[in-house]
Amino acid sequence: xxxVPAIDxxxxxxxxxxxxxxxxxxFAAALLVLLLLGGVAFSLAVGSWPAFAHFKFAFLTREIWxxxxxxxxxxxxxxxxxxxxxxxxLLAIPVSLGIAIFLTELAPVWLKRxxxxxxxxxxxxxxxxxxxxGLFVLAPILQRHVQPWLIDALGPLPFVGxxxxxxxxxxxxLTAGLVLAIMVIPFVSAVMRDVFETVPDVLKxxxxxxxxxxxEVIWQVVVPYSRTGMIGGIMLGLGRALGETMxxxxxxxxxxxxxxxxxxxxxxxxxxxANEFAEAVGDLYTSSLIALGALLFLITFTVIAAARFMLxxxxxxxxxxx
Amino acid sequence: xxxxxxxxxxxxxxxxxxxLATAIGLFFLGAILWTLIKNGVGGMSLSVFTAMTPPPGSxxxxxxxxYGSVVMTLIGILIGGPVxxxxxxxxxxxxxxxxxxxxxxxxxxxxxxxPSIIIGLFVYELLVVRMGHFSALxxxxxxxxxxxxxxxxxxxxxxxxxxxxxxxxSTAMGAYPWRTITSVIYPAARSGxxxxxxxxxxxxxxxxxxxLFTALNNQFWSSNLGAPMANLPVVIFQFALSPYPxxxxxxxxxxxxxxxxxxxxxxxxxxxxxxxxxxxxx
Numbered sequence: 001x002x003x004v005p006a007i008d009x010x011x012x013x014x015x016x017x018x019x020x021x022x023x024x025x026x027f028a029a030a031l032l033v034l035l036l037l038g039g040v041a042f043s044l045a046v047g048s049w050p051a052f053a054h055f056k057f058a059f060l061t062r063e064i065w066x067x068x069x070x071x072x073x074x075x076x077x078x079x080x081x082x083x084x085x086x087x088x089x090l091l092a093i094p095v096s097l098g099i100a101i102f103l104t105e106l107a108p109v110w111l112k113r114x115x116x117x118x119x120x121x122x123x124x125x126x127x128x129x130x131x132x133x134g135l136f137v138l139a140p141i142l143q144r145h146v147q148p149w150l151i152d153a154l155g156p157l158p159f160v161g162x163x164x165x166x167x168x169x170x171x172x173x174l175t176a177g178l179v180l181a182i183m184v185i186p187f188v189s190a191v192m193r194d195v196f197e198t199v200p201d202v203l204k205x206x207x208x209x210x211x212x213x214x215x216e217v218i219w220q221v222v223v224p225y226s227r228t229g230m231i232g233g234i235m236l237g238l239g240r241a242l243g244e245t246m247x248x249x250x251x252x253x254x255x256x257x258x259x260x261x262x263x264x265x266x267x268x269x270x271x272x273x274a275n276e277f278a279e280a281v282g283d284l285y286t287s288s289l290i291a292l293g294a295l296l297f298l299i300t301f302t303v304i305a306a307a308r309f310m311l312x313x314x315x316x317x318x319x320x321x322x
Numbered sequence: 323x324x325x326x327x328x329x330x331x332x333x334x335x336x337x338x339x340x341x342l343a344t345a346i347g348l349f350f351l352g353a354i355l356w357t358l359i360k361n362g363v364g365g366m367s368l369s370v371f372t373a374m375t376p377p378p379g380s381x382x383x384x385x386x387x388x389y390g391s392v393v394m395t396l397i398g399i400l401i402g403g404p405v406x407x408x409x410x411x412x413x414x415x416x417x418x419x420x421x422x423x424x425x426x427x428x429x430x431x432x433x434x435x436x437p438s439i440i441i442g443l444f445v446y447e448l449l450v451v452r453m454g455h456f457s458a459l460x461x462x463x464x465x466x467x468x469x470x471x472x473x474x475x476x477x478x479x480x481x482x483x484x485x486x487x488x489x490x491x492s493t494a495m496g497a498y499p500w501r502t503i504t505s506v507i508y509p510a511a512r513s514g515x516x517x518x519x520x521x522x523x524x525x526x527x528x529x530x531x532x533x534l535f536t537a538l539n540n541q542f543w544s545s546n547l548g549a550p551m552a553n554l555p556v557v558i559f560q561f562a563l564s565p566y567p568x569x570x571x572x573x574x575x576x577x578x579x580x581x582x583x584x585x586x587x588x589x590x591x592x593x594x595x596x597x598x599x600x601x602x603x604x
Contacts, residue, residue: 015498015501018498018500018501019499022499022504023416023499023500026408026409026411026415027412028408029405029406029407029408029409029411030408030409030413030417030422030423030426031426032409033426033429033430033433033471033474034425034426036433036467036470037429037432037433039444039448040436040440043447043448044440044443044447046447047443047447094343095346095347096343097343098339098340098341098342098343098344099340099343101336101337101343102340102341102343102344106337106340106341107344115348117589117592118347118348118351119347120588121588121589122347122350122351122354124524124525124584124585124588125351125354125528125581125585126527126529126530126581126584127528127530127531128528128530128555128558128559128577129354129358129577129580129581130354131562132573132574132577133353133354133357136357136361136562137357182350185347185350213330213332213333215332215333215336216329216333219336236435242437243436243437243438243439244437245437245438245530246530246531246555246559250562250563270437270531273439273443274531274534277443277446277534278534278535278538290443290447293439293440293443296437296439297436297437297440300435300436300437300440301432301436304432304435304436305428307435308428308431308432312428
């Protein structure tokens, strides 16, 4: 048997040095992730300062947006952002729930993977593609076939009718909401599917054992068990919809005004920035657009953080039940 | 008995609706792809790949835009990829359960779904304002920042799949963690990490919003990183909204090109993952 070779002190020191360097590099990269978020927040705060200092609180409450007189208010973009995202979720939640149920509970094994991948691919399509599709395909269809019907059938109704007034432009708040819904569906359904898959089989089998139908098991066992995760997924989708830029820019019409009709053109925070930022002249104009960005950052950060927090708790529960 | 019939009816109704929902999702994917193929294939010719973006009314191609997209995406992934891998390595190996890791993980998840236009504003303030002009470099940095959280997430997930026994075996032979990570863990997780990089490339190559006011656009050929550079997404944006038929046709061709590349990348990434999963089962 050979004797154990003595450790070369110089070599050991070299190893320790490399260990320190590698560890330091990974640590620095991890810190950089934190720094990025901090940097984003800081630069938005600095960039938006002139606008907030000049307009004070009125920036949030005024509808006016006039580069000629240099007066800016964020109300119309905020309104458009919230309304289009709300519409998107309204349409996307039932469809996403259906897809998640189909993929986890119904689809035969051979169908699960291809359908799942196809839905995921919908998420990989760049948002600008949704934009040109929405403008050149969806909007004309809506203008010719759907919106006239909405105006005729729902327009005369009290209350609800207010939402369906004016000429059928094709583009506008409703179209933007619809395109956003299509874009958000893959994200929401992917989270819901993952959440549904964490439901222990024992619970579902207990349901079936009591004679429940598939639907009863889904609605009374799977859904209640996954509630937090589902809401997390929905809020993640909301975060997407709030910040989505290119697709909305194509189909919303870009009008800085608030209308009670869903068929009217409007604007969102991200669409305003995308449309006007590169051409914005004057410090106050630029700063007002960055201020819009800061507002969007605040809104989406809150929504995404809440969503991640809910999904975080879910992860822990999923782990503890294993 | 009628109550039972009612329950069966509800069951059938709900399950059919969920099938319908899936059909709706698939329908939209099909509709979008069909539109792209119908409008894009007609304009696909060799000149798309060999000529520059034309002025309105004359013929041309997308060569400078394709070149710009490839360059900026490559620089983006060359900066964002290594940083993301290192940070992911910290989370999976060194930090694991530390408080800092929890925070980094959370912040990374927030960045992962942060609106990309805000990243564009950030890079505008960070680089464009300082340098005094738009530049391809600023565009590449914006793309790198978007690539980082994707890479961090996939790297951490993939490193966690490497069996603990392999890491222990390496440690037991006296290897320092860096040696274990670079010589044992990285090779074992290689295909997973490659998948993460492919997904990151797929994600950033279609991004438009962060390039609008960082790289801007350029109608001519430019390989100068310090100057505005043409890129496919912004060219598609400008050409599609223009009133000129030849520009719109090029926009459709560009849209088809970019979507096909991204879908191929995404599918390739999934194939790599599934081969990894099968390798892991052995």
